[in-house]
Amino acid sequence: MTGSPLGNVARTTSHRVVIPFYVYGAAALLVATVMLLVSHRSFTGHYFQPHLLAITHTMALGWATMIILGAGHQLFPVLVETDLYSEGLARASFLLAAVGIPLLVYGFHSFDLGLPARLGGTLVLGAVLAFMANIGMGLVRSKRENVHAVFVFTSTAWLLLTAALGLALLFNFTRSLLPHDSVHYLGLHAHLGIVGWFLLLVLGVGSRLVPMFLISKYTAPRLLWAVFILVNTALLGHTVFFLVDMPAWSDYVPVTMVAAALLLFAHYCRQAYRQRIRRKVDAQMRVTLLAVALMLLPTAVLLVLLTSIALGGGAQVRVALLYGFTIFFGWLTAIILGMTFKTLPFIVWNKVYRPRATLGRMPGPKDLFSDRLFLATVAAYLAGFTLFGWGIAQASVVLLKIGAVALLATALLYNWSIGRMVFIKQLGP
Amino acid sequence: MSAPGQDELIDKALDALRTVDDPEVGLNVVDLGLIYEIEIGPDAREVDCLMTFTTEFCPMGASIQAGVTEALKMTFPEAAVQVRITFDPPWSQSMISEAGRMFLGG
Numbered sequence: 001m002t003g004s005p006l007g008n009v010a011r012t013t014s015h016r017v018v019i020p021f022y023v024y025g026a027a028a029l030l031v032a033t034v035m036l037l038v039s040h041r042s043f044t045g046h047y048f049q050p051h052l053l054a055i056t057h058t059m060a061l062g063w064a065t066m067i068i069l070g071a072g073h074q075l076f077p078v079l080v081e082t083d084l085y086s087e088g089l090a091r092a093s094f095l096l097a098a099v100g101i102p103l104l105v106y107g108f109h110s111f112d113l114g115l116p117a118r119l120g121g122t123l124v125l126g127a128v129l130a131f132m133a134n135i136g137m138g139l140v141r142s143k144r145e146n147v148h149a150v151f152v153f154t155s156t157a158w159l160l161l162t163a164a165l166g167l168a169l170l171f172n173f174t175r176s177l178l179p180h181d182s183v184h185y186l187g188l189h190a191h192l193g194i195v196g197w198f199l200l201l202v203l204g205v206g207s208r209l210v211p212m213f214l215i216s217k218y219t220a221p222r223l224l225w226a227v228f229i230l231v232n233t234a235l236l237g238h239t240v241f242f243l244v245d246m247p248a249w250s251d252y253v254p255v256t257m258v259a260a261a262l263l264l265f266a267h268y269c270r271q272a273y274r275q276r277i278r279r280k281v282d283a284q285m286r287v288t289l290l291a292v293a294l295m296l297l298p299t300a301v302l303l304v305l306l307t308s309i310a311l312g313g314g315a316q317v318r319v320a321l322l323y324g325f326t327i328f329f330g331w332l333t334a335i336i337l338g339m340t341f342k343t344l345p346f347i348v349w350n351k352v353y354r355p356r357a358t359l360g361r362m363p364g365p366k367d368l369f370s371d372r373l374f375l376a377t378v379a380a381y382l383a384g385f386t387l388f389g390w391g392i393a394q395a396s397v398v399l400l401k402i403g404a405v406a407l408l409a410t411a412l413l414y415n416w417s418i419g420r421m422v423f424i425k426q427l428g429p
Numbered sequence: 430m431s432a433p434g435q436d437e438l439i440d441k442a443l444d445a446l447r448t449v450d451d452p453e454v455g456l457n458v459v460d461l462g463l464i465y466e467i468e469i470g471p472d473a474r475e476v477d478c479l480m481t482f483t484t485e486f487c488p489m490g491a492s493i494q495a496g497v498t499e500a501l502k503m504t505f506p507e508a509a510v511q512v513r514i515t516f517d518p519p520w521s522q523s524m525i526s527e528a529g530r531m532f533l534g535g
Contacts, residue, residue: 012488074488081485212484215454215533217522277522278454279534346488349452353492364452 013074015351017090019422021070022344024098025336026411026418028062033411035109036388037404043388044395047321048183054109059328060193061101061124065159067336068201069093069131071343072152076135079208080149085137089130097127113173121167128163132156147224151204154232158196165189188242194327195235195258199295202335203227203265206292210269213285213342214276223268230261248309255306259299266292283371287338287378294331298323322392329385329407337381337414345369348421368421377413380406438469442476445504449496452489456532458497462524465515469505476501476508481520490514 032055039051073090077083084090100123107117135156139149166189169182178185207224210216234257241250269292273281281289305319345365353363388403390396446464447457458464458480466479480497482490494512501510525533 012486012491077486078484078488083486213453215522215525277525277530277533346453350488350492364450364455366455 012350013077013084013090014087015347017084017087017094018070018074018347019344019351020094020098021066021073022340022347022418023422024094025063025067025070026415028058028066028101029333030408030411030415032058032063033404033408037401037408040388040391040400040404041397043321043325043392043400044397046317047324048186050108050111052321054105056324056328057101057108058105059333060198061097062105064198064328064332064336066097066101067340068198069097069127071205071339072131072201073134074343074347075205075209076138076149076152079152079205080138080142080146082138082142085134085141089134093127093130093134095127096123096130100124100127107170113170118167118170121163121170125160125163125167128156128160132160147221147228148204148208151200151207151224151228154228155197155201155204158192158200158235162189162193162197165192188239190324191235191238195231195238198327198332199258200228200231202332203231203261206288206335207265207268209339209342210285210288210292211272211276213278214272214281215278216272216276218268218272218275220268220271223264227261227264227268230257230264234258234261248306251306252303255299255302259296259303262295262299266296282366283374283378284338284341288335288342291331291334291338294326294334297330298326301326318392318395322389325389325392329388333381333385337377337410340414340418341369341374344418344421348424352424368424369417370420373413373417373420377410377417380413381410384408384410435469438473439467441504442467442469442478442501445500446478446497449493449500451483451493454483454533456525456529458493460526460529460532462520462526462529463493464497469508473505473508476505476510478510478512479515480512481515483520485516485519 035051035055035058039055042049042051073084100120103116103120104124105120107113107120132153135153139153142149165185168177169185169189172178172182172185203224207227211218234254237257238251238254241254269289273289301319301323305316305323308316308319345368348368349365384403384406386403387399387406391399391401391403443459443464446459449458450456451458451461451463454461461483463480463482464478465481466477468477469475470477478497478501480494482493487493494514498510498512501508501512
């Protein structure tokens with residue numbers, strides 16, 4: 001056995017690069033939940049409304065994508081076992097997205113799809129390109145074949161496609177760029193982002209982090225490759241079916257493939273859980289595992305929606321709204337709530353305590369946040385998610401309002417935790 | 430490691446390293462199985478430690494390595510301490526000691 005001396009340990013991505021993404025994401029969640037409360041009545045109508053588009057993009061880009069990009073810059077080097085290619089590109093990605101997202105959201109909210117929205121969409125596309133270049137160069141430098149890294153890179157490619165199509169749709173509102181009007185393509189745009197970006201990325205990163213945090217012996221690369229192939233084939237199939245104008249029922253095939261992939265992934269997480277060495281599972285990991293179970297919910301809702309369309313039944317608009325809600329406020333938010341407190345405390349700990357690592361025992365990363373505050377956040381979230389979802393299903397303004405208040409409370413508690421962590425000076429000793 | 434007095438010196442080093450925890454797991458680096466070899470030179474003038482991390486590019490790696498170095502320097506103040514990192518063989522769960530498994534509830 002040989003080893004490298006002190007200077008050759010891997011460089012971790014600077015906290016200065018990563019933390020702004022988390023702070024931005026937390027603020028975006030707050031903005032989205034305020035908009036949700038203000039516009040809760042909109043959830044009794046059609047999903048194609050300015051305020052709903054604004055909320056959806058605040059959740060998808062400002063909240064989920066910004067947190068994922070932040071965590072991605074920190075975790076990708078762990079996944080591919082090489083340093084981050086460029087912190088400059090990471091900073092560029094943040095700046096472009098940070099400016100572009102509010103412009104885009106403002107455009108949707110006021111339904112002014114002119115210059116601000118187009119500039120916003122272009123900047124977001126630039127942010128995605130910067131992230132993709134960073135990830136791509138990291139993969140090129142990595143010497144190991146790694147299924148998790150392939151998930152991440154492929155999901156980023158789908159994100160690029162989602163952002164490019166989204167931008168084209170923006171221009172298509174006023175200039176005839178595409179064969180149909182922009183509303184026609186909304187479903188494709190949404191699924192490229194939801195399945196190609198969010199789902200694929202969460203499956204790829206989750207399949208690495210879940211066993212790692214549980215200290216589990218379980219590995220199953222072939223199962224993960226099967227998940228990868230199922231999800232990508234499903235998305236390609238959906239895209240082709242859409243482009244050749246197949247009837248809605250044909251989407252049963254890709255939906256069934258995604259459902260199979262999710263069941264395989266749930267099996268993977270269950271096996272990792274059963275074969276764990278660390279018996280005591282903390283609240284953050286429990287919420288993460290709950291999020292894995294919640295992934296099945298929108299798939300079930302989508303099957304109901306497809307059946308409803310096939311049978312020519314009513315209530316499709318409410319089911320479609322519920323479908324989107326169970327994604328952005330469901331598993332995606334749940335997994336971020338859980339994983340934030342498994343990643344950010346370590347980033348902050350490295351910032352505050354790493355220079356003092358030689359001074360003996362000191363507070364650990366888990367001491368940087370309050371477990372009780374975290375549990376209160378989760379309780380508010382579960383109440384808000386259930387009530388608001390129920391409100392959509394029942395078209396009940398009262399339930400929607402109570403649910404929105406609980407989700408706003410979730411965002412406030414989450415921001416409180418993030419603020420305490422990020423702006424911490426130093427705990428003892 | 431078999432020279433006279435070496436065993437006691439190595440035990441002393443291991444005791445010191447049991448005060449250094451992996452911040453994520455909360456278990457010390459010895460029972461977690463991160464320490465592969467410790468060699469202590471004549472008159473304890475040189476201490477050479479070979480260790481690993483649970484994963485290559487561990488975000489906490491530099492902090493853990495610094496903690497190990499400092500613990501050895503405090504225990505052997507006269508010695509030149511070197512802490513080297515290897516991933517050959519890579520760390521696996523089987524390297525966790527019985528005491529470590531008890532700590533983790535396994």
